[in-house]
Amino acid sequence: TPPIQPFAITFGADNATLEPQGQVLTRRMSDLEGLFADADAWARAVADGDPVVYTVVSSPVPEVPRELPQSITTIQPGLTAGEFWMTKGHQHPDPQGEIYLGLAGHGGLLLFDGERAEWLDMSPGVIGYIPPGWAHRSVNVGDEPYKFLAVYPGSAGHDYGWVLEHGMGLRARRAADSGDLDLVPFG
Numbered sequence: 001t002p003p004i005q006p007f008a009i010t011f012g013a014d015n016a017t018l019e020p021q022g023q024v025l026t027r028r029m030s031d032l033e034g035l036f037a038d039a040d041a042w043a044r045a046v047a048d049g050d051p052v053v054y055t056v057v058s059s060p061v062p063e064v065p066r067e068l069p070q071s072i073t074t075i076q077p078g079l080t081a082g083e084f085w086m087t088k089g090h091q092h093p094d095p096q097g098e099i100y101l102g103l104a105g106h107g108g109l110l111l112f113d114g115e116r117a118e119w120l121d122m123s124p125g126v127i128g129y130i131p132p133g134w135a136h137r138s139v140n141v142g143d144e145p146y147k148f149l150a151v152y153p154g155s156a157g158h159d160y161g162w163v164l165e166h167g168m169g170l171r172a173r174r175a176a177d178s179g180d181l182d183l184v185p186f187g
């Protein structure tokens with residue numbers, strides 16, 4: 001591929017568009033197999049319309065060494081057996097830092113290094129930093145779409161199997177009584 005030339009990206013915080021735009025990824029409930037605690041509730045949601053859980057719109061910067069790709073993720077509000085809708089989550093096989101910038105809605109950034117789990121509250125204007133070696137998952141804990149911009153090294157890669165194998169340390173649930181966010185040990 002020819003080298004990317006300098007360019008500016010216009011992004012609308014409201015509608016989470018990138019212009020120019022690269023690939024668009026749509027993750028439906030059926031793409032999230034094995035991730036929610038309640039596998040039966042997950043299967044019912046797949047059978048019942050298989051809703052879109054999140055989309056990822058990327059800039060045209062390719063995921064290759066030395067480049068710095070960006071993308072905007074939009075997670076729809078929703079619950080599966082009390083667990084807030086979320087991204088699959090991944091590790092970067094070539095551990096490197098990444099930043100997220102909250103654009104709209106209310107979410108959380110769950111980080112897990114295999115031993116310790118951390119939760120960063122995310123809202124518009126908040127930058128969440130993901131240090132090298134921490135698996136990360138985003139969660140919509142609000143009632144409207146949660147959107148954030150991610151900027152990450154093009155050589156980092158994405159390992160989704162790690163999260164299936166090790167979990168994320170914590171799960172984000174809506175407390176049945178108060179409706180508040182409840183972070184519970186992974187199980």
Ligand code: PAN
Pocket residue numbers: 056071073087088089090098136137138150152158
């Ligand atoms: C983000 C994520 C995006 C979707 O751009 O890739 O939010 O989450 P999953 O990749 O876990 O499905 C990022 O962290 N890139 O490195």
Ligand code: ZN
Pocket residue numbers: 090092098136152
């Ligand atoms: Zn990442």
